[in-house]
Amino acid sequence: MPIGALAARTGLAVSAIRYYEAQGLIKPWRNAGGQRRFARADLRRLSFIMIAQQFGSTLPQIRSQLDALPGGRPPTKADWTRLSTGFRAALDARIETLTRLRDNLDGCIGCGCLSLESCALYNPRDAAAAKGQGSRYLMGDGPA
Amino acid sequence: MPIGALAARTGLAVSAIRYYEAQGLIKPWRNAGGQRRFARADLRRLSFIMIAQQFGSTLPQIRSQLDALPGGRPPTKADWTRLSTGFRAALDARIETLTRLRDNLDGCIGCGCLSLESCALYNPRDAAAAKGQGSRYLMGDGPA
DNA sequence: ACTTGACCTTAAGTTAGGTTCAGCAATTAC
DNA sequence: GTAATTGCTGAACCTAACTTAAGGTCAAGT
Numbered sequence: 001m002p003i004g005a006l007a008a009r010t011g012l013a014v015s016a017i018r019y020y021e022a023q024g025l026i027k028p029w030r031n032a033g034g035q036r037r038f039a040r041a042d043l044r045r046l047s048f049i050m051i052a053q054q055f056g057s058t059l060p061q062i063r064s065q066l067d068a069l070p071g072g073r074p075p076t077k078a079d080w081t082r083l084s085t086g087f088r089a090a091l092d093a094r095i096e097t098l099t100r101l102r103d104n105l106d107g108c109i110g111c112g113c114l115s116l117e118s119c120a121l122y123n124p125r126d127a128a129a130a131k132g133q134g135s136r137y138l139m140g141d142g143p144a
Numbered sequence: 145m146p147i148g149a150l151a152a153r154t155g156l157a158v159s160a161i162r163y164y165e166a167q168g169l170i171k172p173w174r175n176a177g178g179q180r181r182f183a184r185a186d187l188r189r190l191s192f193i194m195i196a197q198q199f200g201s202t203l204p205q206i207r208s209q210l211d212a213l214p215g216g217r218p219p220t221k222a223d224w225t226r227l228s229t230g231f232r233a234a235l236d237a238r239i240e241t242l243t244r245l246r247d248n249l250d251g252c253i254g255c256g257c258l259s260l261e262s263c264a265l266y267n268p269r270d271a272a273a274a275k276g277q278g279s280r281y282l283m284g285d286g287p288a
Numbered sequence: 289a290c291t292t293g294a295c296c297t298t299a300a301g302t303t304a305g306g307t308t309c310a311g312c313a314a315t316t317a318c
Numbered sequence: 319g320t321a322a323t324t325g326c327t328g329a330a331c332c333t334a335a336c337t338t339a340a341g342g343t344c345a346a347g348t
Contacts, residue, residue, distance in 0.1 A: 015337055033344050035295055091246045102235045159307055177314045179325055
């Protein structure tokens, strides 16, 4: 399958597919004239890339996921299912984070007394807390 | 409040705050010497920016949200609550999308017969469908 | 055989969201 | 009053994920 057909079937731009190859996400072979030829399984690979990206993964992350697929033979359904399992765990975590964010939103935004420690809305890995500094008041001006 | 203090309290880099000003997200006044001075309410503004970014909003989107805040007076709790309501709606939509994605993941990844129309996993605005082309098979090689 | 459209490579450009640097002015601390 | 800190501007640089351009090749139809 030439690159144009793959592009048409996935909706990706030809340039994007070539870019993915450059990043090691996909490995077409070349015909006698040097043109890329893709396997049918690459459709699935690209779909996985698009879905994972939609979810927020970076290309290097996706690459390392795809590296778990077998090299020599076309991936089986079981291979893809294995891949999807890790993906699903990440999804679950993401959903939980967003749900917590949502549940705390109303109480948090309107409130003038939120400290970094107690604020469920914004607590990015707690860099400041680790520095041993005093509380920072993110959503307001400090405790009333 | 000078920019360094704001940076220390929010955890943002000074350069980032200046960048946000350049993007119109925050509007400090200047003192006699030309240095930026920020209102206490700007802490909250920046927090909102950080949270919205974490959620995936772009700066222009955040800007248009923040434009809903009053210009002349410091925003009240009611102003922030109004803002948070729209934000929450977007969050709800996002959570729903991700949940649907998760619920369809297992069946979808392993399956070889998914068409663009029926695939809940990947359906990006249906650009191809609008073109009247035949179905594209995203996760597989077409119907068995 | 010839033309047209699909493909090739390499390099540079693009957008988002910043950071870094140079050189200079203002503030703060003592 | 002077030194250290903090702040200023503008331009250059950075990464991710691509796209566009330029110049040339391959393949398919007639």
